[in-house]
Amino acid sequence: MILSEKTVKKIREKASKYPKRKGAILPSLTLAYKQLGYVDNEIYIEISEVINVPQLEIAEAASFYTMFPKKPRGKYLLQVCNNISCALLGADAMVDRLEEKLAIKRGETTDDGLFTLISVECLGSCCTAPMIQINDDFHENLTREKLDKLLESLKNGK
Amino acid sequence: MSEVVKEKITAVDTVTCTIDGQQITVPRGTSVFDAAGQIGIVIPAFCNHAKLKPVGACRMCYVEIEKMPKLQVSCATMATDGMVVSTNSQQVREGRKAVIEFTLINHPLDCPTCDKGGECDLQDLTFDHGYDDSRFGFDKMRFIEEEKRDTFDDLKIGPEIVLNRNRCILCYKCVRANKEAFGEYDIGAFERGDLTEINATPGGEVSNPFSGNLVEICPVGALTNSDWRYKIRVWLTKTVPSICNFSGSGTNITFYKEDHKNFVYRVTSRCNDAIDDGWLSDITRYGYQIVNSESRLKTPLIKKGGKQVKASWDEALAVIKKHMGQIKDQSGGVCIGGLISPSLDNASLYSFSKLFRTVFKSNNIDFRGDYRYLPSVTDSLFTIAASQPFSISDIEKSDVIITFGTDLIREHHNEYLKIRRAVNFYNSTVYSVNPYAVKTADIAKSEMVYSPGTDELVINGICLVAIEKKLVNSSAAAKLKSKISKLSPGVLAKLTGLSKEQFEELAEAISSAKKVTFIVGEIVARSLDRDKICAALSNLNKLFGVQDKGQLAVLSRYANSKGAQKLGLSATPYEIVKDELKKIWGEYPDCQPRNTDAMINLMKKEEIKGFITVGANPMRLYPDRSFASEGLEHVDFLVACDMFETETTELADVVLPLCSWAEYDGDYINLEGKVQTGKQAIKPKYESKAAFEIMELIARQLGAKLFENEQVKNEEIEKLLKLDSVLPWPDDFLKIEYEKKSSQDGYPVPLFICDDPHHSGHLTEKSPSLLNFSDSAYVELSKGLAAKIGVADGDPLRVESPVGKIVVPAKISPVLNSDVAIIPRNFSSTQTTSLLMRKKRVDSVKLTRVEE
């Protein structure tokens, strides 16, 4: 089992609250994602056994939601907003800078497993554009210097 | 009308609306689409399907409805009182054009290389309703799977199915049918937006026993099957209506044939709501390939110097004349016996019976070559139970459905699907009561797995608990109690491995049901103690009045089992049939009737010297191979008629090539007693002949004549079919003796030999498509048992019974949950029936891992 006992227990608890077993698909995926940072076919199979819903239905649901990453990701998920406000204020340059510093392309993960870089749509922080979300935190009004510093401190484990 | 609501509405609950100026009154809950259909207005559609719930995915079925600002999808809009609909207004026509244009945005428009061309809904509807140009100039979104890529972006997603995602218009019919109608989860829709794709479950393939339907209902060329694709264009073929030859329900099918090549190209459905709802099992869909098989017997063969060599019909018949004539003259016709397949048509069955009874004057005939210890009297309880009326369409009208001793997905595909439908559309409650866990159970309210060989005790348990709980009429209760109360419900629970609560649940379900369907299947029919089980069923029927409010029957398994019974093909026909035969023929042999078992026994004693098999293969299918082979090897003169060389024809002195059911017109009686005609699609291949012709030829060789002409034959058959063939249950409650189960020392695992879900009997292994699904024997077992033995899926396992041993791969079942072994009997490469002992109620085996 890739899912931890704790996760399985939580999934069972959640599942028991739904009148139809299928209802538990998304909460289960979310719990799995919280543990692992991603979901994939092996996880669908495990969830399917826990909540007794066909693997197919779990795979279909997971594939529909782009916010469930399907591959393991770096410790830090760098999500650069590239929607209109951020784009006007230099989001592309931010991405270029990150690609250069980390030596990866958008959608890729560094070899040390520390960073995954993706660009995302509007994060609702247009007034402080350009911005980046790293895991659960916003970092706003970015400049090139600020970004470099941020990266350094993450590398140093802060 | 939408099927979903058909049952729920009463005649009063109707609505009246106006469609294109015509008033129509329909039951409430009818969609506008269906209401229009009733007055002959056809609304174009892609995603709507009469047997599935509407989803409104394609938007093609737009109509304009007064007081509604926008166009509405007629398939998912229910008709209401006073609604005024127009299906062909300017706005509707424009809407349709727009939908087509939208649907075609990413469609490759590769009709010339697409196999669906000529029968593609998209092609037709674009022609009727589309623009001839598109305003979308950008590159089309295209799915390409570099590694797996075949040609034209085709992707194989199952043993038979090829997917082209670029052509898919996302009507979701395939996925919906798979889940809703078949309860299968091997194809799905993934991603979203323009990236949405249909595909097999990750890591899996689309191989369920109904997968062929997905291809048939796909409105475009996104799903095609290897059986038909790129072999011929549809407009070059002709269609012929026929009946499936592999099932007892008589699924309605259409042959697609081409006359110059004298070839059948495919089989599709011919929807008959009362039987099949237009769904075919893969066996029905791909089984026809045996007709075209290169390995068919092409000419008669006769044994010369120990070897079978090709011969002409005249030569073969002369040999038959000589030997059968000799046996008949010297030892008497009673020394001749015969076994015929219950999949053959009425005319063939009847001719066979007439040949034996009037020419040989012998009563040694049977049509049940794959059952042991068959009843040797006319009115055995089993025969009574098997003669009871049954209606397939009543299944969905029943609020309580019980499946007892039947593994439906291996025995009765249509009934399996009807039950699913009953649950999904009509909220029926299903109880699955079987000696091992079966696939049907996923929709069952309760699944009860009893220990193999305790069938009648389960029924007794239900009856006793009902009496205890006062769920039934008290005078009847008292009468029955005196007959079966030797063992208390508690003891019965222990013996059967069920609990008293489970008996109670069933008793309550049956007694409170408004309408019951109680299906009994092959597990009971194949049991040595079938009479005892049927006695218990007789009691149950009487106690609860099951048939007064529904149906209870042992379903017949083969395409014409019912016909065989009605035409008197068992050694001991119904009395009324016998009387009628006497009347028609002016004679009836008064010698001892001998059924399959008795005949084989007499072969061993050399009292049966001549034997004829027609389409039957006892060497493979009789449930005790060494018994069957000892008998057949002793026969002086064996004539075997079949489409192929089989284990039985190998032993024969004369082998005659038999026609398939696609090669002549024939009548078949399905398990409901309905007579249906299978039309001739092609001319007999090679030198094959229909069984009724062969019987006549043999008769004439022996100086007799079966029928003056065809009309006489038909009239005689007609007379027999008119007779009432339902036998009455006994008036009284019956006593049921309990025998202690013999111990299975050393052979701990109960064994069930049955059909693979993709095969039926001994012929389907000649269908290449069916072999793609399953091509050799295996032993199916539960995860738990596999772990105990220490085998993984695919590991070789030694399967040993006291009389035989085979080595086959283990197959871990997603369904089984107790210690049983299931082995298919459909492959000539493994003699599975060599494990069986005909005198055992429950066969059992020892399973051991084969060390590398």
Ligand code: SF4
């Ligand atoms: S593959 Fe065919 S049936 Fe399935 S969604 Fe696409 S078009 Fe519809």
Ligand code: FES
């Ligand atoms: S556009 Fe970047 S946060 Fe809204």
Ligand code: FES
């Ligand atoms: S047929 Fe009505 S939306 Fe597809």
